[in-house]
Amino acid sequence: MGAIERLLKQLLHYTALLDGIDVGDLEDVYKYFSAVYLLQAQAQSLIDIVSRAASALGFEVEGYIDASGKLAMAGLLSDDESNRYRTVVRFRNVVVYQYAAVDILRRLTRNGEYKEAAKL
Numbered sequence: 812m813g814a815i816e817r818l819l820k821q822l823l824h825y826t827a828l829l830d831g832i833d834v835g836d837l838e839d840v841y842k843y844f845s846a847v848y849l850l851q852a853q854a855q856s857l858i859d860i861v862s863r864a865a866s867a868l869g870f871e872v873e874g875y876i877d878a879s880g881k882l883a884m885a886g887l888l889s890d891d892e893s894n895r896y897r898t899v900v901r902f903r904n905v906v907v908y909q910y911a912a913v914d915i916l917r918r919l920t921r922n923g924e925y926k927e928a929a930k931l
Contacts, residue, residue: 815863822856825849826929847906850925854903857928861896875900888931895927 829849836842858875865878868885872878876897883893 815860815867818856818860818863822853822860823929825853825856826926829853829925830923851903851906853925853928854899854906857896857899857931858903861931892931896931899928899931 829846832842832846832849837846861882862872862875862878864887865872865881868882868887870878870881870885872881879888879893879896879900882888883890888896
């Protein structure tokens with residue numbers, strides 16, 4: 812199994828686990844941080860997929876967001892998909908580097924926003 816295929820399976824697995832989290836579960840601190848971790852891991856899987864795809868196609872990229880720009884220029888991502896990807900990258904940076912508080916309830920309840928990563 813190739814790296815991108817493995818990462819895609821991980822992304823879909825994390826998405827399925829997030830599907831199993833109920834908003835009421837987030838009152839439990841352990842489940843809350845589990846949800847934060849799953850969102851972070853899901854985001855990182857998508858970032859790795861896009862970065863590896865750009866590299867495999869011979870693009871030189873200067874960062875995670877640049878990778879989506881190169882794929883969009885090649886017609887492999889739409890502008891909307893590229894914008895959603897950038898949102899995922901920014902979210903991941905907020906979680907990892909603690910730039911701000913993370914609103915998990917919004918991520919899990921607003922139309923299943925986390926599912927957008929799996930759609931890309």
